[in-house]
Amino acid sequence: MSDMLLYLPDFARAMGMTLAVSLCAAAAGAVGGFMFQALCCRSPLVYWPWRAYVWLVRGTPYLAQLSVIYFGLPALGLTLSAVQAAILSLALYSAAYFGEIFRGAWLCIGRGQKEAAQAHAISAWQSFWHIQTPQALRFSLPLLGNQAILTLKESAAASIITVPELTMTTGRIVASTYGYILPYALLIASYWLLAQAISLCIGWLGRNWLSGGH
Incomplete structure (x- = not known):
C-alpha cells in the first residue's frame, strides 16, 4: 500500500494525458462528423464519399486504424509522435460515429417544419442552420x-x-511492483471518475445551454 502511494503522481499525470487525448479527439471528431454530415445534407458530391468513409471506419477495429496511422504514415513521409497519432486516429475514428449521431438527430425532425419554413420564405440553408440544427x-x-x-x-x-496514458502507466506500475489488484483497481476508478466528469458536463450543457437556461 505504501509503495502504491508513491505512484499516485504517475496516475495523476496519466489521467491528465488520457483526458487530454480523449477530449481533443472527441472535440475534433464531433466537429468533423457534424461538418461532413451537414455537407451531406446539401451536396450529393459529399454524401457517397462520406458514407463510404463511415462504412470503412465502423467496419474495422480502432486498433488497426491506430497502427496504420502510427506505423504506416512514416512510409509516406509523414511521421507523427505517439500522442499526435493517438489524437488523429481517435478523431478520425470517432468522427464516423459522431456523424451517424447527427444524421439520426436530423432525421428525427419532422418534414412539416421544413415545409413551414418554405411557406414563410425561409431559405433551405437558413432553415437547416436556424431551425433544424438547434x-x-x-x-x-x-x-x-x-x-x-x-x-x-x-x-x-x-x-x-x-x-x-492510464493503461500504459498501470502496466508499468504492475511490472515494477508485481502487484495487480490495487493498480488495476486504481485504473478502473480513474476511468470511472473521468467518465462521470464527462457525464456531468453533458448534463450541465443540457440544462443550461441547449435548453436556454430553463
Missing part, C-alpha cells in the same frame, strides 16, 4: 456524451504506441 443538437446531446465516453475508453489502445 433541435438536432438537443436530440443528440445524450448520445454525444455517450460517444465521448466511448472515445475516452478507446484511448486505452494508445498504450500500444507508448502514449503514457
Whole structure:
C-alpha cells in the first residue's frame, strides 16, 4: 500500500494525458462528423464519399486504424509522435460515429417544419442552420456524451504506441511492483471518475445551454 502511494503522481499525470487525448479527439471528431454530415445534407458530391468513409471506419477495429496511422504514415513521409497519432486516429475514428449521431438527430425532425419554413420564405440553408440544427443538437446531446465516453475508453489502445496514458502507466506500475489488484483497481476508478466528469458536463450543457437556461 505504501509503495502504491508513491505512484499516485504517475496516475495523476496519466489521467491528465488520457483526458487530454480523449477530449481533443472527441472535440475534433464531433466537429468533423457534424461538418461532413451537414455537407451531406446539401451536396450529393459529399454524401457517397462520406458514407463510404463511415462504412470503412465502423467496419474495422480502432486498433488497426491506430497502427496504420502510427506505423504506416512514416512510409509516406509523414511521421507523427505517439500522442499526435493517438489524437488523429481517435478523431478520425470517432468522427464516423459522431456523424451517424447527427444524421439520426436530423432525421428525427419532422418534414412539416421544413415545409413551414418554405411557406414563410425561409431559405433551405437558413432553415437547416436556424431551425433544424438547434433541435438536432438537443436530440443528440445524450448520445454525444455517450460517444465521448466511448472515445475516452478507446484511448486505452494508445498504450500500444507508448502514449503514457492510464493503461500504459498501470502496466508499468504492475511490472515494477508485481502487484495487480490495487493498480488495476486504481485504473478502473480513474476511468470511472473521468467518465462521470464527462457525464456531468453533458448534463450541465443540457440544462443550461441547449435548453436556454430553463
